[in-house]
Amino acid sequence: MNLPSSAAALLGAVLLTSLTGASGTPAQAAGAKALPNVNMEATVKAAQIDPRRAGSALTPGAKASVLLVERALRDRNLLDAQWVDGHFGTTTVAAYAKYQKSLGYTGLDANGLPGKTSLAKLGAGRFTVTRVIGPGARVSTGGVLVNTRTRDMLAEAERLLGRDLVLDQGSYNPGGDPTSAGTHDGGGVVDISVEGMSPAVRTAAARALRRVGFAAWVRSPEQGDWPWHIHAAAISDTDLSSQAQHQTGDYYLGLNGLAGRNPDDGPQVAIRTWEEYQRR
Template identity: 55%
Template sequence: MRKIAATALLTAVAAAGIAPASAGADPNATGPAATAGSVNMEKVVKAAMWDPYKPNQSIVPGAGTSVTKVEKALASKGLLAGKYVDGHFGTSTVDAYAKYQRSLGYSGLAASGLPGKGSLTKLGGDAGFDVTRKIEVGGKVRLGSGDVLNRRTLNMYEEAEKISGIDMTVTQGSYTGSNPGSAGTHDGGGAIDISVRGINARKAVKALRQVGFAAWHRTAEQGDWAPHIHAIAISDTDVSPAAQKQVGAYFLGKNGLASGAPDDGPKVEKVTWEQYKRGK
Protein backbone atom coordinates (compact mmCIF):
# COMPACT_ATOMS: atom_id res chain seq x y z
CA MET A 1 0.00 0.00 0.00
CA ARG A 2 1.46 3.35 -0.99
CA LYS A 3 -0.06 6.17 1.02
CA ILE A 4 -0.01 9.83 0.05
CA ALA A 5 -1.90 12.81 1.44
CA ALA A 6 -2.92 15.94 -0.41
CA THR A 7 0.32 17.56 0.74
CA ALA A 8 2.57 14.67 -0.32
CA LEU A 9 6.16 15.39 -1.27
CA LEU A 10 6.32 16.25 -4.94
CA THR A 11 9.21 16.28 -7.35
CA ALA A 12 8.84 17.94 -10.72
CA VAL A 13 10.18 15.60 -13.37
CA ALA A 14 9.17 17.33 -16.57
CA ALA A 15 8.02 20.63 -17.96
CA ALA A 16 4.86 20.87 -20.00
CA GLY A 17 3.68 22.59 -23.12
CA ILE A 18 5.02 23.84 -26.38
CA ALA A 19 5.67 27.47 -27.08
CA PRO A 20 2.64 29.06 -28.74
CA ALA A 21 2.68 30.15 -32.33
CA SER A 22 3.74 33.63 -33.29
CA ALA A 23 1.51 36.66 -32.83
CA GLY A 24 -1.76 36.91 -34.71
CA ALA A 25 -2.17 38.25 -38.23
CA ASP A 26 -2.56 41.84 -39.28
CA PRO A 27 -6.17 42.84 -38.46
CA ASN A 28 -6.37 44.61 -41.82
CA ALA A 29 -5.47 41.47 -43.73
CA THR A 30 -7.95 39.62 -45.92
CA GLY A 31 -8.64 35.92 -46.30
CA PRO A 32 -8.77 33.15 -43.65
CA ALA A 33 -6.43 34.88 -41.17
CA ALA A 34 -8.83 37.82 -40.96
CA THR A 35 -12.06 35.87 -40.70
CA ALA A 36 -11.43 32.50 -39.03
CA GLY A 37 -12.16 33.79 -35.53
CA SER A 38 -11.46 31.53 -32.58
CA VAL A 39 -11.57 27.87 -31.61
CA ASN A 40 -12.50 26.75 -28.10
CA MET A 41 -9.96 24.05 -27.20
CA GLU A 42 -12.06 22.70 -24.34
CA LYS A 43 -14.95 22.04 -26.71
CA VAL A 44 -12.73 20.51 -29.39
CA VAL A 45 -10.99 18.12 -27.01
CA LYS A 46 -14.27 17.08 -25.41
CA ALA A 47 -15.66 16.30 -28.86
CA ALA A 48 -12.51 14.40 -29.86
CA MET A 49 -12.93 12.20 -26.77
CA TRP A 50 -16.65 11.62 -27.11
CA ASP A 51 -17.62 11.70 -30.80
CA PRO A 52 -15.66 8.64 -32.04
CA TYR A 53 -17.60 6.36 -29.69
CA LYS A 54 -21.11 7.63 -30.35
CA PRO A 55 -23.60 5.47 -32.28
CA ASN A 56 -24.56 8.55 -34.32
CA GLN A 57 -23.19 11.78 -35.80
CA SER A 58 -24.60 14.11 -33.16
CA ILE A 59 -22.65 17.23 -32.22
CA VAL A 60 -21.28 17.81 -28.73
CA PRO A 61 -23.28 20.76 -27.35
CA GLY A 62 -21.48 24.00 -28.15
CA ALA A 63 -18.61 22.27 -29.99
CA GLY A 64 -19.82 22.29 -33.58
CA THR A 65 -18.44 25.68 -34.65
CA SER A 66 -14.97 25.10 -33.19
CA VAL A 67 -14.71 21.53 -34.50
CA THR A 68 -15.78 22.65 -37.97
CA LYS A 69 -13.01 25.26 -38.06
CA VAL A 70 -10.45 22.60 -37.11
CA GLU A 71 -11.84 20.29 -39.79
CA LYS A 72 -11.71 23.02 -42.43
CA ALA A 73 -8.07 23.65 -41.55
CA LEU A 74 -7.28 19.94 -41.88
CA ALA A 75 -9.17 19.78 -45.19
CA SER A 76 -7.21 22.76 -46.52
CA LYS A 77 -4.05 20.75 -45.90
CA GLY A 78 -5.42 17.80 -47.85
CA LEU A 79 -5.72 15.67 -44.71
CA LEU A 80 -9.53 15.40 -44.46
CA ALA A 81 -12.17 14.90 -47.13
CA GLY A 82 -14.68 17.72 -47.41
CA LYS A 83 -17.63 15.46 -46.58
CA TYR A 84 -16.27 15.07 -43.05
CA VAL A 85 -16.22 18.81 -42.35
CA ASP A 86 -19.39 18.59 -40.29
CA GLY A 87 -18.63 19.58 -36.68
CA HIS A 88 -18.49 15.95 -35.55
CA PHE A 89 -14.98 14.92 -34.42
CA GLY A 90 -15.39 11.32 -35.53
CA THR A 91 -12.83 8.69 -36.47
CA SER A 92 -12.05 10.29 -39.85
CA THR A 93 -11.25 13.61 -38.15
CA VAL A 94 -9.20 11.81 -35.49
CA ASP A 95 -7.18 10.07 -38.22
CA ALA A 96 -6.68 13.35 -40.08
CA TYR A 97 -5.55 15.14 -36.95
CA ALA A 98 -3.11 12.32 -36.18
CA LYS A 99 -1.62 12.76 -39.66
CA TYR A 100 -1.27 16.46 -38.97
CA GLN A 101 0.48 15.75 -35.65
CA ARG A 102 2.89 13.38 -37.39
CA SER A 103 3.60 16.07 -40.00
CA LEU A 104 4.79 18.26 -37.13
CA GLY A 105 7.17 15.56 -35.94
CA TYR A 106 5.04 14.11 -33.14
CA SER A 107 4.93 10.36 -32.59
CA GLY A 108 3.45 7.79 -30.22
CA LEU A 109 0.84 9.09 -27.79
CA ALA A 110 1.58 12.65 -28.94
CA ALA A 111 0.18 11.71 -32.37
CA SER A 112 -2.98 9.91 -31.28
CA GLY A 113 -5.34 12.34 -33.01
CA LEU A 114 -6.33 14.05 -29.76
CA PRO A 115 -5.55 17.77 -30.15
CA GLY A 116 -2.92 19.13 -27.79
CA LYS A 117 -2.23 22.78 -27.06
CA GLY A 118 0.91 22.93 -29.19
CA SER A 119 -0.49 21.31 -32.34
CA LEU A 120 -3.82 23.14 -32.13
CA THR A 121 -2.09 26.49 -31.70
CA LYS A 122 0.12 25.73 -34.72
CA LEU A 123 -2.92 24.74 -36.79
CA GLY A 124 -4.62 27.97 -35.76
CA GLY A 125 -1.57 29.95 -36.81
CA ASP A 126 -1.76 28.39 -40.25
CA ALA A 127 -5.54 28.69 -40.62
CA GLY A 128 -5.94 32.10 -39.01
CA PHE A 129 -7.92 31.21 -35.88
CA ASP A 130 -7.04 31.93 -32.27
CA VAL A 131 -7.24 29.16 -29.68
CA THR A 132 -9.22 30.02 -26.56
CA ARG A 133 -9.87 28.04 -23.36
CA LYS A 134 -6.53 26.27 -23.70
CA ILE A 135 -6.09 23.12 -21.62
CA GLU A 136 -2.90 22.94 -19.57
CA VAL A 137 -2.01 19.49 -18.19
CA GLY A 138 1.19 20.77 -16.58
CA GLY A 139 4.44 18.96 -15.99
CA LYS A 140 4.85 15.47 -14.61
CA VAL A 141 5.04 15.25 -10.83
CA ARG A 142 6.40 12.36 -8.79
CA LEU A 143 4.52 11.64 -5.59
CA GLY A 144 6.11 10.45 -2.38
CA SER A 145 4.83 6.96 -3.26
CA GLY A 146 6.82 7.00 -6.52
CA ASP A 147 3.73 7.25 -8.70
CA VAL A 148 3.65 9.93 -11.40
CA LEU A 149 0.78 12.24 -12.31
CA ASN A 150 0.67 15.39 -14.36
CA ARG A 151 -0.12 18.58 -12.47
CA ARG A 152 -3.71 18.81 -13.73
CA THR A 153 -4.52 15.27 -12.60
CA LEU A 154 -2.89 15.87 -9.23
CA ASN A 155 -4.93 19.03 -8.69
CA MET A 156 -8.12 17.15 -9.56
CA TYR A 157 -7.26 14.29 -7.21
CA GLU A 158 -6.50 16.63 -4.33
CA GLU A 159 -9.76 18.53 -4.89
CA ALA A 160 -11.70 15.24 -4.83
CA GLU A 161 -10.07 14.44 -1.50
CA LYS A 162 -11.06 17.85 -0.19
CA ILE A 163 -14.72 17.82 -1.18
CA SER A 164 -15.25 14.20 -0.10
CA GLY A 165 -13.31 14.41 3.16
CA ILE A 166 -11.67 11.11 2.21
CA ASP A 167 -7.92 10.59 2.42
CA MET A 168 -7.36 8.56 -0.75
CA THR A 169 -4.49 6.14 -1.40
CA VAL A 170 -3.03 5.97 -4.92
CA THR A 171 -2.19 2.44 -6.05
CA GLN A 172 -1.25 3.29 -9.64
CA GLY A 173 -0.51 6.57 -11.35
CA SER A 174 -0.04 7.63 -14.96
CA TYR A 175 2.68 7.15 -17.59
CA THR A 176 3.34 3.57 -16.44
CA GLY A 177 4.06 2.14 -19.87
CA SER A 178 2.67 -1.18 -21.01
CA ASN A 179 1.06 -2.64 -17.89
CA PRO A 180 -0.80 -5.81 -18.95
CA GLY A 181 -3.29 -5.45 -16.11
CA SER A 182 -4.32 -1.96 -17.20
CA ALA A 183 -5.05 -2.62 -20.90
CA GLY A 184 -3.12 0.50 -21.89
CA THR A 185 -5.25 2.93 -19.88
CA HIS A 186 -2.31 4.05 -17.72
CA ASP A 187 0.18 4.36 -20.61
CA GLY A 188 -0.39 8.10 -20.86
CA GLY A 189 -1.54 10.85 -18.52
CA GLY A 190 -4.78 11.44 -16.65
CA ALA A 191 -5.06 7.90 -15.23
CA ILE A 192 -5.19 7.03 -11.54
CA ASP A 193 -6.18 4.02 -9.45
CA ILE A 194 -7.19 4.41 -5.82
CA SER A 195 -7.53 1.85 -3.03
CA VAL A 196 -11.03 1.26 -1.63
CA ARG A 197 -9.78 -0.25 1.61
CA GLY A 198 -11.42 1.42 4.58
CA ILE A 199 -13.23 4.13 2.60
CA ASN A 200 -16.72 4.76 1.24
CA ALA A 201 -15.96 3.88 -2.38
CA ARG A 202 -19.18 5.30 -3.79
CA LYS A 203 -18.62 8.64 -2.05
CA ALA A 204 -15.06 8.75 -3.40
CA VAL A 205 -16.20 7.95 -6.94
CA LYS A 206 -18.85 10.67 -6.73
CA ALA A 207 -16.26 13.26 -5.69
CA LEU A 208 -13.89 12.20 -8.47
CA ARG A 209 -16.68 12.53 -11.02
CA GLN A 210 -17.69 15.91 -9.67
CA VAL A 211 -14.23 17.36 -10.36
CA GLY A 212 -13.98 15.94 -13.88
CA PHE A 213 -12.90 12.30 -13.78
CA ALA A 214 -14.58 9.42 -15.56
CA ALA A 215 -14.42 7.16 -12.50
CA TRP A 216 -15.71 3.74 -11.52
CA HIS A 217 -15.52 1.35 -8.58
CA ARG A 218 -13.92 -1.80 -10.00
CA THR A 219 -14.98 -4.92 -8.10
CA ALA A 220 -13.41 -8.39 -7.99
CA GLU A 221 -16.45 -9.77 -9.84
CA GLN A 222 -15.70 -7.56 -12.84
CA GLY A 223 -12.17 -8.77 -13.53
CA ASP A 224 -8.94 -10.30 -12.32
CA TRP A 225 -7.94 -7.48 -9.99
CA ALA A 226 -8.23 -6.34 -6.42
CA PRO A 227 -11.15 -4.00 -5.78
CA HIS A 228 -10.19 -0.40 -6.52
CA ILE A 229 -11.35 2.88 -8.05
CA HIS A 230 -10.24 3.52 -11.61
CA ALA A 231 -10.38 7.09 -12.92
CA ILE A 232 -9.45 8.93 -16.12
CA ALA A 233 -9.27 12.72 -16.23
CA ILE A 234 -11.69 13.93 -18.91
CA SER A 235 -10.03 16.15 -21.54
CA ASP A 236 -6.50 15.38 -20.39
CA THR A 237 -4.59 15.78 -23.66
CA ASP A 238 -1.93 13.27 -22.56
CA VAL A 239 -4.29 10.30 -22.19
CA SER A 240 -3.76 7.07 -24.11
CA PRO A 241 -6.20 5.89 -26.80
CA ALA A 242 -7.44 3.17 -24.41
CA ALA A 243 -8.18 5.82 -21.80
CA GLN A 244 -9.91 8.00 -24.40
CA LYS A 245 -12.20 5.08 -25.18
CA GLN A 246 -13.13 4.79 -21.51
CA VAL A 247 -14.04 8.48 -21.39
CA GLY A 248 -16.23 7.93 -24.44
CA ALA A 249 -17.93 5.05 -22.64
CA TYR A 250 -18.48 7.24 -19.59
CA PHE A 251 -20.26 9.86 -21.69
CA LEU A 252 -22.44 7.10 -23.11
CA GLY A 253 -23.43 5.88 -19.64
CA LYS A 254 -21.34 2.70 -19.70
CA ASN A 255 -18.85 1.12 -17.30
CA GLY A 256 -15.73 1.55 -19.44
CA LEU A 257 -15.04 -2.20 -19.54
CA ALA A 258 -15.06 -4.60 -22.49
CA SER A 259 -18.48 -5.81 -21.35
CA GLY A 260 -20.00 -2.44 -22.22
CA ALA A 261 -22.37 -2.81 -19.28
CA PRO A 262 -24.36 0.16 -17.97
CA ASP A 263 -22.61 2.52 -15.59
CA ASP A 264 -23.61 1.64 -12.04
CA GLY A 265 -21.82 4.56 -10.39
CA PRO A 266 -23.29 7.68 -8.79
CA LYS A 267 -25.12 10.00 -11.16
CA VAL A 268 -23.52 13.44 -11.41
CA GLU A 269 -23.31 16.10 -14.09
CA LYS A 270 -20.50 15.13 -16.46
CA VAL A 271 -18.02 17.99 -16.40
CA THR A 272 -14.37 18.68 -17.11
CA TRP A 273 -11.92 20.03 -14.53
CA GLU A 274 -12.05 23.43 -16.19
CA GLN A 275 -15.85 23.53 -16.01
CA TYR A 276 -15.74 22.49 -12.36
CA LYS A 277 -13.32 25.27 -11.49
CA ARG A 278 -15.47 27.90 -13.20
CA GLY A 279 -18.50 26.70 -11.27
CA LYS A 280 -16.91 26.89 -7.85
Protein backbone atom coordinates (compact mmCIF):
# COMPACT_ATOMS: atom_id res chain seq x y z
CA MET A 1 0.00 0.00 0.00
CA ASN A 2 1.29 3.40 -0.93
CA LEU A 3 1.13 6.08 1.80
CA PRO A 4 0.65 9.79 1.19
CA SER A 5 4.00 11.51 1.26
CA SER A 6 3.20 13.31 4.55
CA ALA A 7 2.22 10.04 6.27
CA ALA A 8 5.32 8.32 4.96
CA ALA A 9 7.48 11.12 6.28
CA LEU A 10 5.84 10.89 9.70
CA LEU A 11 6.31 7.13 9.84
CA GLY A 12 9.96 7.54 8.91
CA ALA A 13 10.49 10.07 11.67
CA VAL A 14 8.92 7.74 14.23
CA LEU A 15 11.15 4.88 13.14
CA LEU A 16 14.23 7.09 13.23
CA THR A 17 13.39 8.31 16.71
CA SER A 18 12.95 4.75 17.97
CA LEU A 19 16.38 3.86 16.65
CA THR A 20 18.28 6.94 17.64
CA GLY A 21 16.50 8.33 20.68
CA ALA A 22 14.90 11.75 21.00
CA SER A 23 18.25 13.47 20.67
CA GLY A 24 18.83 12.02 17.22
CA THR A 25 22.05 10.27 18.24
CA PRO A 26 22.24 6.50 17.84
CA ALA A 27 20.13 5.62 20.95
CA GLN A 28 23.31 5.87 22.80
CA ALA A 29 23.85 2.90 20.58
CA ALA A 30 20.82 1.14 21.90
CA GLY A 31 23.31 -0.91 23.84
CA ALA A 32 25.25 1.79 25.68
CA LYS A 33 25.53 0.95 29.38
CA ALA A 34 25.55 3.32 32.32
CA LEU A 35 28.95 3.61 33.94
CA PRO A 36 29.44 1.63 37.15
CA ASN A 37 29.58 3.48 40.46
CA VAL A 38 32.43 3.89 42.91
CA ASN A 39 31.15 4.45 46.43
CA MET A 40 33.65 6.99 47.76
CA GLU A 41 32.70 6.45 51.39
CA ALA A 42 33.36 2.71 51.15
CA THR A 43 36.57 3.22 49.16
CA VAL A 44 38.05 5.72 51.62
CA LYS A 45 37.09 3.47 54.53
CA ALA A 46 38.93 0.56 52.89
CA ALA A 47 41.99 2.73 52.28
CA GLN A 48 42.22 3.31 56.03
CA ILE A 49 41.47 -0.20 57.27
CA ASP A 50 43.02 -2.57 54.72
CA PRO A 51 46.64 -1.37 55.13
CA ARG A 52 46.40 -2.18 58.85
CA ARG A 53 45.17 -5.75 58.39
CA ALA A 54 47.54 -8.65 58.95
CA GLY A 55 46.23 -10.35 55.80
CA SER A 56 44.37 -9.44 52.65
CA ALA A 57 40.81 -9.49 53.99
CA LEU A 58 38.42 -7.05 52.34
CA THR A 59 36.46 -4.21 53.91
CA PRO A 60 32.77 -5.16 53.79
CA GLY A 61 30.88 -3.32 51.07
CA ALA A 62 34.00 -1.91 49.42
CA LYS A 63 35.22 -4.63 47.06
CA ALA A 64 33.39 -3.60 43.89
CA SER A 65 34.40 0.05 44.24
CA VAL A 66 38.01 -0.74 45.14
CA LEU A 67 38.33 -3.04 42.14
CA LEU A 68 37.20 -0.25 39.81
CA VAL A 69 39.78 2.09 41.31
CA GLU A 70 42.54 -0.52 41.15
CA ARG A 71 41.79 -1.34 37.52
CA ALA A 72 42.01 2.33 36.62
CA LEU A 73 45.37 2.58 38.41
CA ARG A 74 46.55 -0.56 36.65
CA ASP A 75 45.62 0.85 33.26
CA ARG A 76 47.73 3.91 34.07
CA ASN A 77 50.67 1.60 34.83
CA LEU A 78 50.63 2.65 38.47
CA LEU A 79 49.57 -0.68 39.96
CA ASP A 80 50.67 -4.19 39.00
CA ALA A 81 47.85 -6.51 37.99
CA GLN A 82 48.53 -8.86 40.89
CA TRP A 83 47.30 -6.18 43.31
CA VAL A 84 43.95 -5.70 41.59
CA ASP A 85 42.10 -7.71 44.21
CA GLY A 86 39.63 -5.41 45.99
CA HIS A 87 41.98 -5.01 48.97
CA PHE A 88 43.04 -1.35 49.32
CA GLY A 89 46.32 -2.22 51.01
CA THR A 90 49.61 -0.37 51.29
CA THR A 91 50.51 -1.06 47.65
CA THR A 92 47.24 0.42 46.39
CA VAL A 93 47.58 3.41 48.74
CA ALA A 94 51.08 4.03 47.36
CA ALA A 95 49.80 3.70 43.79
CA TYR A 96 46.99 6.16 44.46
CA ALA A 97 49.47 8.60 45.97
CA LYS A 98 51.55 8.34 42.78
CA TYR A 99 48.44 9.07 40.76
CA GLN A 100 47.69 12.13 42.90
CA LYS A 101 51.25 13.36 42.39
CA SER A 102 50.87 12.83 38.62
CA LEU A 103 48.04 15.36 38.79
CA GLY A 104 50.41 17.87 40.38
CA TYR A 105 49.14 17.38 43.94
CA THR A 106 51.53 17.55 46.88
CA GLY A 107 51.38 17.20 50.67
CA LEU A 108 48.02 16.19 52.08
CA ASP A 109 46.50 16.19 48.59
CA ALA A 110 48.81 13.28 47.74
CA ASN A 111 48.33 11.21 50.90
CA GLY A 112 47.00 8.11 49.14
CA LEU A 113 43.41 8.58 50.32
CA PRO A 114 41.06 9.10 47.38
CA GLY A 115 39.86 12.70 47.34
CA LYS A 116 36.72 13.69 45.49
CA THR A 117 38.53 15.61 42.72
CA SER A 118 41.23 13.02 42.02
CA LEU A 119 38.73 10.17 42.17
CA ALA A 120 36.43 11.88 39.68
CA LYS A 121 39.37 12.43 37.31
CA LEU A 122 40.47 8.82 37.65
CA GLY A 123 36.95 7.68 36.81
CA ALA A 124 36.43 9.85 33.73
CA GLY A 125 34.78 7.60 31.16
CA ARG A 126 35.13 4.59 33.47
CA PHE A 127 32.96 5.11 36.54
CA THR A 128 30.92 7.69 38.38
CA VAL A 129 31.51 8.61 42.01
CA THR A 130 28.72 8.32 44.56
CA ARG A 131 28.60 9.02 48.31
CA VAL A 132 31.05 11.87 47.82
CA ILE A 133 32.75 13.18 50.95
CA GLY A 134 35.16 16.03 51.66
CA PRO A 135 36.76 17.78 54.64
CA GLY A 136 35.52 21.24 53.76
CA ALA A 137 37.32 24.52 54.27
CA ARG A 138 39.79 25.17 57.06
CA VAL A 139 38.31 27.20 59.88
CA SER A 140 39.21 28.30 63.38
CA THR A 141 37.23 26.94 66.30
CA GLY A 142 38.08 27.12 69.99
CA GLY A 143 41.26 28.95 69.06
CA VAL A 144 42.67 26.14 66.89
CA LEU A 145 42.55 25.24 63.21
CA VAL A 146 40.27 22.45 61.97
CA ASN A 147 38.10 21.89 58.90
CA THR A 148 34.36 22.35 58.67
CA ARG A 149 33.63 18.61 58.76
CA THR A 150 35.58 18.28 62.03
CA ARG A 151 33.96 21.41 63.44
CA ASP A 152 30.48 20.06 62.74
CA MET A 153 31.36 16.70 64.27
CA LEU A 154 32.63 18.38 67.43
CA ALA A 155 29.48 20.47 67.70
CA GLU A 156 27.30 17.38 67.52
CA ALA A 157 29.43 15.55 70.09
CA GLU A 158 29.02 18.51 72.42
CA ARG A 159 25.27 18.38 71.92
CA LEU A 160 25.19 14.69 72.81
CA LEU A 161 27.44 15.22 75.82
CA GLY A 162 25.61 18.28 77.05
CA ARG A 163 28.74 20.34 77.62
CA ASP A 164 31.38 22.23 75.65
CA LEU A 165 34.72 20.67 74.81
CA VAL A 166 37.96 22.62 75.12
CA LEU A 167 40.54 21.94 72.41
CA ASP A 168 44.21 21.70 73.38
CA GLN A 169 45.40 21.08 69.83
CA GLY A 170 43.81 21.17 66.41
CA SER A 171 44.65 19.98 62.91
CA TYR A 172 47.06 21.04 60.15
CA ASN A 173 49.85 21.45 62.71
CA PRO A 174 52.92 19.78 61.15
CA GLY A 175 55.71 19.41 63.68
CA GLY A 176 53.76 21.36 66.29
CA ASP A 177 53.83 18.59 68.88
CA PRO A 178 56.58 15.96 68.68
CA THR A 179 54.65 13.65 71.02
CA SER A 180 51.76 13.37 68.54
CA ALA A 181 53.91 11.39 66.06
CA GLY A 182 52.53 13.33 63.08
CA THR A 183 48.85 12.61 63.69
CA HIS A 184 48.04 16.33 63.80
CA ASP A 185 49.97 17.11 60.60
CA GLY A 186 46.80 16.77 58.55
CA GLY A 187 43.10 17.34 59.04
CA GLY A 188 40.49 15.68 61.21
CA VAL A 189 42.53 15.33 64.40
CA VAL A 190 42.11 17.18 67.72
CA ASP A 191 43.24 16.84 71.32
CA ILE A 192 40.66 17.73 73.94
CA SER A 193 41.33 18.94 77.47
CA VAL A 194 39.92 16.82 80.31
CA GLU A 195 40.73 19.34 83.01
CA GLY A 196 37.95 19.30 85.61
CA MET A 197 36.42 16.11 84.18
CA SER A 198 35.83 13.09 86.37
CA PRO A 199 36.82 9.68 84.96
CA ALA A 200 33.15 9.05 84.18
CA VAL A 201 32.82 12.31 82.25
CA ARG A 202 36.04 11.59 80.32
CA THR A 203 34.59 8.29 79.23
CA ALA A 204 31.26 9.91 78.34
CA ALA A 205 33.08 12.50 76.23
CA ALA A 206 35.03 9.81 74.36
CA ARG A 207 31.77 7.92 73.80
CA ALA A 208 30.03 10.99 72.36
CA LEU A 209 32.98 11.60 70.03
CA ARG A 210 32.92 8.01 68.86
CA ARG A 211 29.20 8.09 68.23
CA VAL A 212 29.55 10.95 65.71
CA GLY A 213 32.44 9.38 63.79
CA PHE A 214 35.70 9.98 65.65
CA ALA A 215 38.21 7.33 66.61
CA ALA A 216 38.62 8.69 70.14
CA TRP A 217 40.54 7.59 73.20
CA VAL A 218 41.22 8.93 76.68
CA ARG A 219 45.02 9.17 76.89
CA SER A 220 46.88 8.97 80.20
CA PRO A 221 50.46 9.97 81.19
CA GLU A 222 51.26 6.28 81.61
CA GLN A 223 50.84 5.78 77.87
CA GLY A 224 53.23 8.48 76.69
CA ASP A 225 54.89 11.80 77.32
CA TRP A 226 51.67 13.77 77.62
CA PRO A 227 49.08 14.87 80.20
CA TRP A 228 45.60 13.39 80.50
CA HIS A 229 43.60 14.29 77.40
CA ILE A 230 41.26 12.87 74.76
CA HIS A 231 42.73 12.22 71.33
CA ALA A 232 40.22 12.12 68.48
CA ALA A 233 40.67 11.45 64.76
CA ALA A 234 37.75 11.95 62.37
CA ILE A 235 37.26 8.71 60.44
CA SER A 236 37.40 9.14 56.64
CA ASP A 237 38.62 12.73 56.69
CA THR A 238 40.45 12.74 53.36
CA ASP A 239 43.01 15.20 54.77
CA LEU A 240 44.23 12.72 57.41
CA SER A 241 47.99 12.37 57.71
CA SER A 242 49.31 8.85 57.12
CA GLN A 243 49.78 8.40 60.87
CA ALA A 244 46.18 9.40 61.55
CA GLN A 245 45.01 7.07 58.77
CA HIS A 246 46.72 4.25 60.66
CA GLN A 247 44.92 5.22 63.86
CA THR A 248 41.48 5.17 62.26
CA GLY A 249 42.23 1.86 60.61
CA ASP A 250 43.37 0.38 63.92
CA TYR A 251 40.21 1.66 65.59
CA TYR A 252 38.11 -0.39 63.17
CA LEU A 253 40.26 -3.40 64.00
CA GLY A 254 39.70 -3.07 67.75
CA LEU A 255 43.03 -1.48 68.65
CA ASN A 256 43.99 1.57 70.72
CA GLY A 257 45.65 3.69 68.02
CA LEU A 258 49.07 3.73 69.69
CA ALA A 259 52.34 2.35 68.34
CA GLY A 260 52.08 -0.81 70.46
CA ARG A 261 48.74 -1.65 68.81
CA ASN A 262 47.20 -2.91 72.04
CA PRO A 263 43.49 -3.69 72.40
CA ASP A 264 41.07 -0.77 72.31
CA ASP A 265 40.59 0.66 75.81
CA GLY A 266 37.74 3.06 75.00
CA PRO A 267 33.96 2.85 75.34
CA GLN A 268 32.39 0.41 72.94
CA VAL A 269 29.98 1.91 70.41
CA ALA A 270 28.84 1.03 66.91
CA ILE A 271 31.58 2.37 64.65
CA ARG A 272 30.23 4.92 62.17
CA THR A 273 31.63 7.67 60.03
CA TRP A 274 30.16 11.16 60.28
CA GLU A 275 28.17 10.57 57.09
CA GLU A 276 26.80 7.27 58.40
CA TYR A 277 25.87 8.95 61.68
CA GLN A 278 23.91 11.62 59.83
CA ARG A 279 21.95 8.94 57.93
CA ARG A 280 21.22 6.76 60.97
